[in-house]
Amino acid sequence: MFRIFCLSIISILALVSCTHFLFQESKGEKINLLRESIYKEHQLLKEEFVKLDTEGSLELCVPENFQMIRFLIFQISSMKDEENENLVINLINKSLRRIKDAKLQLYNKNCVDRDGDGLMDIDEKRKFFTNPKKSDTDGDGLSDKDEIIKYRTNPIKRDTDEDFLNDGHEVILNLNPINRDSDLDGYSDGLEVKSGSDPLNQCSQPLKGKRFKAPWAKCNGSVTKHKILK
Ligand SMILES: [Ca+2]
Numbered sequence: 660m661f662r663i664f665c666l667s668i669i670s671i672l673a674l675v676s677c678t679h680f681l682f683q684e685s686k687g688e689k690i691n692l693l694r695e696s697i698y699k700e701h702q703l704l705k706e707e708f709v710k711l712d713t714e715g716s717l718e719l720c721v722p723e724n725f726q727m728i729r730f731l732i733f734q735i736s737s738m739k740d741e742e743n744e745n746l747v748i749n750l751i752n753k754s755l756r757r758i759k760d761a762k763l764q765l766y767n768k769n770c771v772d773r774d775g776d777g778l779m780d781i782d783e784k785r786k787f788f789t790n791p792k793k794s795d796t797d798g799d800g801l802s803d804k805d806e807i808i809k810y811r812t813n814p815i816k817r818d819t820d821e822d823f824l825n826d827g828h829e830v831i832l833n834l835n836p837i838n839r840d841s842d843l844d845g846y847s848d849g850l851e852v853k854s855g856s857d858p859l860n861q862c863s864q865p866l867k868g869k870r871f872k873a874p875w876a877k878c879n880g881s882v883t884k885h886k887i888l889k
């Protein structure tokens with residue numbers, strides 16, 4: 660009887676220890692699998708980020724998001740061997756959400772416009788070569804957007820038509836900033852303003868100064884000459 664009792668006890672102990680061993684092993688495997696999947700996710704995250712940022716578009720479109728993603732990836736890299744899988748998973752998920760959001764903004768052309776001139780930083784840098792931190796890059800009084808869309812002037816050149824009147828001044832005077840001789844009388848707008856003649860009237864002309872080659876617009880009446888002011 661005692662022998663049977665002893666054998667039962669030994670069997671139970673063996674079973675408990677075996678179960679404990681199996682449980683430990685499966686827990687270890689699970690952790691290893693989890694680590695492996697985290698590592699893979701992290702690799703994919705880094706690859707996607709590098710691919711998106713190859714041309715620097717992401718940073719130009721969503722700079723704050725970009726900085727955060729870069730920070731999160733750095734954090735994840737420095738943590739992946741530690742015993743805090745849950746935190747790493749959270750960070751990876753956070754990064755993936757940020758990347759998804761950044762991609763969507765880039766795709767929808769919903770990028771930042773730091774100077775508020777209506778042109779996105781990414782276009783100012785890549786297409787127009789204007790300053791994304793200055794709404795009026797050339798300082799002629801016209802915003803970059805107005806120069807590009809409305810007046811068709813050069814946003815990085817104060818005097819687009821080179822008539823010695825800057826673009827903003829011409830707009831104020833109702834002159835054509837992309838035609839150096841708005842009234843087509845042969846005298847440049849700059850010369851007319853300097854001499855006191857009317858740059859919008861063919862019958863009002865400077866007394867002296869260079870005249871462009873004909874043909875000129877005709878004056879219906881008599882011409883008044885104006886002396887160049889010093
Ligand atoms: Ca802008």
Ligand SMILES: [Ca+2]
Binds near residue numbers: 795797798803806
């Ligand atoms: Ca301007």
Ligand SMILES: [Ca+2]
Binds near residue numbers: 821829836
């Ligand atoms: Ca001009």
Ligand SMILES: [Ca+2]
Binds near residue numbers: 844847
């Ligand atoms: Ca003229």
